[in-house]
Amino acid sequence: MQEGEVVAALTVAAMVAGLSKEETEKTIRSGIEVGKQSPRQIPKTHYSTTDLGSNPEPGTAPQAIDPVNLLRGFEVNTHYVEKLGKEEFYYPNLIIKRHVITIIAMPGGAKTTFCFFHAAPFLADNGLKVWYIDADSPASDHKRMKELADRHGFKFLNPDCNPGTTMEGLLSTLQQIADAHSELEGWIIFVDTLKKVADLMSKNSVKNFYQLARKLANLGATVVLLGHANKYRDKDGSLVFEGVGDIRADSDELIYFERKSNQNGGIDVTTIINPDKGAKVRGLFKAISFHVSPQREISFYEKPLPVIDRTATAVPKATDDEIVAAAKKYLFSRNEPVVQRQLVQQAADLTGTGVERVRRIIVQNSEPKGSLSLSGHPFVYTIGEKNAHFIELPL
Template sequence: MSDVKKGQDWLDAHTNKVDPYKRLMEMKVTEEIMEKINDAKFAWLDLIVEGHMSVICAKANGGKTTLMVHAAGEMAAAGYKVIYINADASASDIKHYAHHAKEFRYELINPDLTGGTPEQIVEIFKDWTRSDSDFSSTVLILDTLKKFTDMMSKNHGKGFYSILRSLTAKGMTVICLAHTNKYDGQDGKPVFEGVGDLRNDFDELVYLVPVKNDDGTITISTLIDKSRAALKDQSFLISKDREVSLLPNHVDTLSLAQYQKSLVEDADVIGFILEKIKPISRSVTELHAISQEESTGYSRKRLEGVLKRYCSGNCHDPKWLAMAAPTYGIKYGNINPDYAAKLKSEWGLKV
């Protein structure tokens, strides 16, 4: 061994040389982690994992309470002791939920109507963490999370989440309902309300993305943001009477919600195009020429974008057909209502 190598070995041994990869390797996916993912037992569908902390986020009136009330009934029927703490509903809504809880045999707790407070409930949770009870068959649902902790306070939130984590260590399944911000992210996806630790402290973070159907029903799909098990996205139909049914296929409601937003923004251009293609199919060049003649102010780029966005093949609810045509490339014309309905049903939507 050279003197240089000996000197380097001595230096490494006496200076406690830091492994540059050590901190990163603490996040390495190990066999143990993979076994936990594969061995996860679901309490409800492929969404709620037994013994995990899950947070379900949606906008106000986004269907989270209706969906979880339905889930509570199904989990109770499966043999779990379900405790649903609703600290966010009005007295009239609680009456409806109480009938459901009685029918499906789970416990409905409301501090406002019984002289209690969310703070007292948190103290009860602390007592549970100190008990020797086995909570492996218990499902706790908190509606909503902001009633029990300050969502904008990092320290306050962490303290409450640590209590819930202690309950999961005793086998309890914890589900928290939370709100999303009023405005979506730049990618169009919802963003949870509160500090970033919310995502870090929960095992699963799932968004609910609703779209309203023409008949007054609501289609809701999950958008899994974080998971420590093999979750699968699901879609549900909520009737006007708040009845919930599981749909056979997942519906991309995020794209549909973005479509509905675009529909409002493009309404005037859509109306112009529909009027001009009603008597005869036209190309973007022809439509742009008409727009210039009538001084509507629609640029070729704007017309082309709207034509492509709502044509058959690109849209779940197409406004017109796109047809190959000599010289013009593509012409746009009227679409048969039956064919439009068929395309809509293929997206899993009601027609």
């Protein structure tokens, strides 16, 4: 800038700041004289070829790069291909040795039921050292969970159960184990759930936790992280994990549990491993399907079940009448009273509607069976043990 331009700009700034004309002229004149005598050098900006938003300094040629080498890091290499089909699965088609695995499902999607009540005992019975970190289950389940862990010889950890212990303290302990380069061969560490160990909307928080998980895996451990799916699916009806993109990027595998109600009770779950459905795997996997009974017992299907077409969730919501019709259709097929929770889930699955909305509509359209003044509601209910509501069609 020319000296006149500098003086004009500084004069305006000084006047805005409230300086008098005399103070302004004196300050600017003094500053310019000092600047002429001892000019300050402005350091040149260093540009990186990895910074796509930067431009070379005017008048200089851009730094030479080797585009072949830059892209080679993304090439499917021979080492990767040779390992395909030779993965060492600790649990078939789900858990690979020394990997960081993230399993995602909707609430009620059988993450804990499968991992704590089935996978952890299976792995412990096969001689692995299993540590199950639980921060999501109600206290009413802890006695049963502790008995199961003791029976199969794995460790059940909960940071809220002992005086003075916290999740922050548990994470600090894991970091201490990692920093000490401990021998963790044969360890399986479950974390239930992911949102209790990191702020899922913070890239730094997620990145820091996954770096810890990766360090544990490099020391021999296998880390299995359980997380929630978003309430809303994507435009294709696929599940979407809750949190920032680093969750997928920093996982070796990201596998979804897709659930649907079983008309005979319980739920059926199928693993989603296809990249076009948002999943990620580093190995040869096959989808598996299993049934979870109302008593949380797990049995497996010989072949994976077809997954419900969820594209309906991307179109306008079902009307109240359509939800009522879906519930009536299910009750008619059962021809017996059905516990309200099961009916709600079935109607939600059939219409692609959230369970809270379905529950509200069914409650609003139900009345006590045998009431002297029936008002023509499409459903009637009776109350069983533990205040369970059983819904059926009126006679």
